[in-house]
Amino acid sequence: MIKLRDVTKVFPAVAGKGAQPTGAQVVALDGINLSVGEGRIHGIVGRSGAGKSTLIRCLTGLEKPTSGEVWIGDTQISALDGAKLRAARRSIGFVFQHANLLDSRTAAENIAHPLDIIGVKGEEKRRRVAELVELVGLSGRENNYPAQLSGGQIQRVGIARALAASPDVLLCDEPTSALDPSTTRQILSLIRSLRDKLGITVLLITHEMSVVREICDEVTLLAEGKILQSGDLLQVATDTRGPLYAELIPLPPPPTGLNAVMVNCDYGDSPTISTSEDLVRLAAEYEAHATIVAGTIETLGGRQVGRVQLALRNYNNEPISREGFNRFLRQLEESGVVAKEAAFL
Ligand SMILES: Nc1ncnc2c1ncn2[C@@H]1O[C@H](COP(=O)(O)OP(=O)(O)OP(=O)(O)O)[C@@H](O)[C@H]1O
Ligand SMILES: [Mg+2]
Structure with a gap:
């Protein structure tokens, strides 16, 4: 479960290089209340600068909200620091536009990386990696280096790596923006099947309405840090007067x-x-x-x-x-x- 309660994030406005700070502020998130139930796939959409990445960074604990609370399951991420925050982050999987794999390691070694960090070794590690390779459909490719993998396969490695420590929540920031349409569909169908098999909760940022139509159960539209519309996909897609309607059904x-x-x-x-x-x-x-x-x-x-x-x-x-x-x-x-x-x- 993911929950944001009255989350506001204010940044000092960034002045030009060498300029004096102006004291002006940017309200990146403005009183966000959002709750994503277990096992749901929730899309976040909105124009550039709407606050999407800031919202995900608050969920990961990389940013602290200026006010409000961020919860993942029973843990209030926004109240943690240091070692406690690092430990809590292990129950969150992250998938980005680019997987940024380690080039000198094979697919399997990249997937094993988070396990190395938390000290999973030997037979247990081998078994877990084999399970993950199978889960994301990479069997036969586990010994390839990133340079020997396609874009879709690289993203599969990224997803397996995100799942290594068995997180309850998967946060995805534009996971398919760098992929062609047919690979995009394969990766989306993988994310959906992972949700079906593992019951994982997925929050997915995207600028593509086709992604929302294809896998999201629910969707939220952000604009200038505020929620303009939020609800079940079918509900917002049939709200002919709502702001998402024309975008979902152009x-x-x-x-x-x-x-x-x-x-x-x-x-x-x-x-x-x-x-x-x-x-x-x-x-x-x-x-x-x-x-x-x-x-x-x-x-x-x-x-x-x-x-x-x-x-x-x-x-x-x-x-x-x-x-x-x-x-x-x-x-x-x-x-x-x-x-x-x-x-x-
Ligand atoms: N570290 C920061 N310091 C100052 N302002 C910031 C910072 N991070 C984000 N902002 C501002 O907050 C607002 C929201 O930014 P954010 O990156 O969340 O938008 P976004 O919806 O992810 O946009 P995009 O689709 O372009 O990725 C923008 O006005 C941005 O300039
Ligand atoms: Mg962004």
Whole structure:
């Protein structure tokens, strides 16, 4: 379990080189309350400078919050220093964008590194490393040096190393940003399978919404050190008025020059419209022939969430009348679909 209680982190503003300190401050985190349950995968997103890395650094104990509490399990990380903090950090695994392996050591030796530090030796160490190699899918590559591994394999070594001391929590800062899309999917599926097998709690920073869609159970949007939105993935992806909606379900630009009435429909929240076909069927009740001309349809947690743009024509292939259109719009709204007129000819 991860918990932040009223966490604020203030830095002195960094003046230009050689300049006098100005006394100005940067509020990197501003009253953050967040709780991530055991075995959940929680994504943190937000623009550059939003406070994502500062949040993770507070969780690792590398930074101390200016005020508030940071808990990992039963340990208040923000209250520890020195040897106690070092000991507590062993129950946290870290995965970064670059694994920074030791080049002169093999994959297995890199994975064993944290075990060396905590004094695990001999047969026990050998067994644990073999287990980890298998767990992250590196069997047959354990004796390769980093220079003989692909980017995805290097990240697997990094993940195995993070898991060596059997942490309860895995903190990942942009773990796939340096990888190509297919390797990214493999690493994300590895992280999910580790959660499933080990019940580990994962906090993952990313700037890619595709990563959030693919593995996160829940997501938090940070902006200027504050939480703008936080919740279960399906809940935020269906909150058509929330700030994450347009990012999770982006609408591609529609075609232009169509001789039709255009309407944008967000049907994430609707209790009755659950597929784009339902919209087409509803339009037919208003004597409108609806064609989906642009759309983003995502299946999240087994449910279809969509934004589509419909071109509406009557059965003579002409744009539908204003009156018919207005009636259809009212019906959409009653059905819980957020509809916006895009073009009326
Ligand atoms: N050590 C520091 N001293 C002064 N200001 C800092 C320090 N660390 C971070 N900041 C400031 O705090 C704010 C949040 O920074 P942070 O690195 O957490 O952002 P981020 O969301 O991780 O951004 P990015 O996506 O670019 O990595 C920024 O305004 C940054 O300049
Ligand atoms: Mg950062």
